[in-house]
Amino acid sequence: MTIPKRHMIRSLTMIEDFTMTILMNMTDGVYLVDPESKRLVFGNPVLLTMLGYGKDELKELTIYDLIVSDKDRIDSYLQRAFKKCRLHIREGVFRHKIGTLKKLEIHATPCWGHDQSLLFVLVREVTGNVDASSTPSSFQKAGEYDRDPLTGLMTRWAFQQKIQESLGTTTQGTLFWLDISHFVDINKDHGFLMGDSILKMFAERLQHSLQGDAIMARIADDEFALWSPYDRDALMVAHTILHAVTRPYLVDDDFLRLTVSMGVVRYPEDGVHVDALFSHALEALCQAKEVVGNTICSFDAQYHQDNLLRVSLKSQIPKALENQEFRLVYQPQIDIQTKTLIGMEALARWEMQRGTMVPPGQFIPIMEQMGLIGAFGTWVMKTACVQNKTWQNAGLRAIKMAVNVSAQQFSDNQLMAAVEEALAVSGLDPQWIELEITEGTAMQDIERTRAVLRDLKNVGINVVLDDFGTGFSSLAYLKNLPLDGLKIDLSFIQQLPHSATDRAIVIAILKMAKVLNLYVIAEGVETAAQLDFLQDEGCDMAQGYFISPPKPARDLEPLWDEMGQRSQVQ
Structure with missing residues (x-):
């Protein structure tokens, strides 16, 4: 019986569709490799998710971009797969799009067609992200299980074991922990192969930076460490290492400079156990990374205590929000010339259940890191507006309520929504x-700042530039921003009227504000002499402990009576 050609074509199409359906719905990652070009011609959704790539991005990659190993070794495995018709690698190390490493079990088999051969590869996760303490990749040579496959340096696990052994025989030692800043940008701009080449050169320079019994390791993708068991000048050694690894690298006929941060800890002063030394080295590194540029930081016991506090507060904030431990207090603002009450600034406080008061300078940055500042800022704004409207409804003369907006709040697209919600809930007129x-x-993105301020002005909201004088405002930009006022930072007020420098700065700000038609608020006024100086120089408003400390709303109503500002209409 002869099968019609059209039926054969239809059957083959059905088989292809059926095969593709299976591949697209498999729970393991699957990709096809062209053995000639080494390019990936197909990757199923699971593989894309595993490695973070888009469908089109994957087709631009070769197998060398994905697998972390020597090029010749990868070629030998491809040849073995076609020669033996199968290949199994228990643990291969793959590179995620963002540069992190993943361990994947590999099963490969060749597929032959009429005019093309492809390698069918199935991968499944072993233990997720590669940790240097675990067993290395099967792409490594036998006997190299304590070595990083790319640089040949020790893994973190082997490094840790060596230091542990060293502590039993030495009385002094120093641990140096290095991080290459923004290395993901190098991979993105120059490609992974070039990134790997730079990491190898970095490791070589690290090895040649110190002589003797120093040992080195690649801790993570762009983190390295070095242990010296000698009694040396640690900071001098750190500068020697930093100089070696930050010299220019030749890349694509151009020179590339790396920015490196380093944490330094000493044994036994900063820790007597390996875990403590590693933990303290990471803390010192984090402190170094807070500074822009090549930076070295030694372990700081006070920074360590502050970090422990941050960790503790971070764990307690969600419960504190649930228990409503946060509240607002308000600090009065007065017209300096008439000494009348014209405003309040809303300030957040965290009063723990056991009575401990946590200042906003400690919990606000943590909330920003946790992504909670948007919701918290909206709560502050609503609560402050409701309180201001409550005062008005009680027959007190209307005043402005000042609310601080965090950088994160200002940069997202929810600020106007938060303002409108606060006004709607409270019924407060926007002018207050x-x-x-x-x-x-304000200066992060001047065009966006101008647009946001314009939207706020259209609603009728006043906007003040806070902490003025501590940033880098350009007068050219400042004159074009739709602002209403400036608040002079308290650092310029504290030494008034005795400091000639601060007097000159404050007078200059007041004159500039007058030209720009902006009112000026001085914060941190703590003495009569400071208030008198500001009055003589024509400052508009002031706030500070000399006038009144921040207080709960219920304690502030007498101020209206004292200043004769209770409305005639009750």
């Missing part, structure tokens, strides 16, 4: 709310 943004926030 004033938002304070810092210089640094």
Whole structure:
């Protein structure tokens, strides 16, 4: 019986569709490799998810971009797969799009067609992200299980074991922990192969930076460590290492400079156990990374205590929000010339259940890191607006309510929504709310700042530039921002009227503000002499402990009576 050609074509199409359906719905990652070009011609959704690539991005890659190993070794495995018709690698190390490493079990088999051969590869996760303490890749040579496959340096696990052995025989030692800043950008701009080449050169320079019994390791993708068991000048050694690894690298006929941060810990002063030394080295590294540029930081016991506090507060904030431990207090603002009450600034406080008060300078940055500052800022704004409206409804003369806006709040697209929600809930007229943004926030993206301020002005909201004088405001930009006022930072007020420098700065700000038609608020006024100086120089408003400390709303109503500002209409 002869089968019609059209039926054969239809059957083959059905088989292809059926095969593709299976591949697309498998729970393991699957990809096809062209053995000639080494390019990936197909990857199923699971593989894309595993490695973070898009469908089109994957087709631009070769197998060398994905697998972390020597090129010749990868070629030998491809040849073995076609020669033996199968290949099984228990643990291969793959590179994720963002540069992190993943261990994947590999099963490969060749597929032959009429005019093309492909390698069918199935991969499944072993233990997720590669940890240097675990067993290395099967792409490594036998006997190299304690070595990083790319640089040949020790893994973290082997490094840790060596230091542990060293502590039993030495009385002194120093651990240096290095991190290459923004290395993911190098991979993105120059490709993974070039990135790997730079990491190899970095490791070689690290090895040649110190002589003797120093040992080195590649801790993570762009982190390295070095242990010296000698009694040496640790900072001098650190500078020697830093100089060696930050010299220019020749890349694509151009020179590339790396930015490196380093943490330094000493044994036994900063820790007597390996775990403590590693933990403290990481803390010192984190402190170094807070500074822009090549930086070295030794372990700081105070920074360690502050970090422990941050970790503790971070764990307690969600429960504190649930228990409503946060509240607002308000600090009065007065017209300096008439000494009348004209405003309040809303300030957040965290009063723990056991009575401990946590200042905003400690919990606000943590909330920003946790992504909670948007919701918290909206709560502050609503609560402050409701309180201001409550005062008005009680027959007290209307005043402005100043609310601080964090950089994160200002940069997202929810600020206007938060303002409108606060006004709607409270029923407060927009003219009685004033938002304070810092210089640094305003200058991050001047065009966006101008657009946001314009939207706020259209609603009728006043905006003040907070902490003025501590940032880097350009007068050219400042004159074109739709601002209402400036708040002079308290650092310029504290030494008034005795400091000639601060007097000159404050007078200059007041004159500039007058030209720009902006009112000026001085914060941190703590003495009569400071208030008198500001009055003589024509400052508009002031706040500070000399006038009144921040207080709960219930304790502030007498101020209206004292200043004769209770409305005639009750």
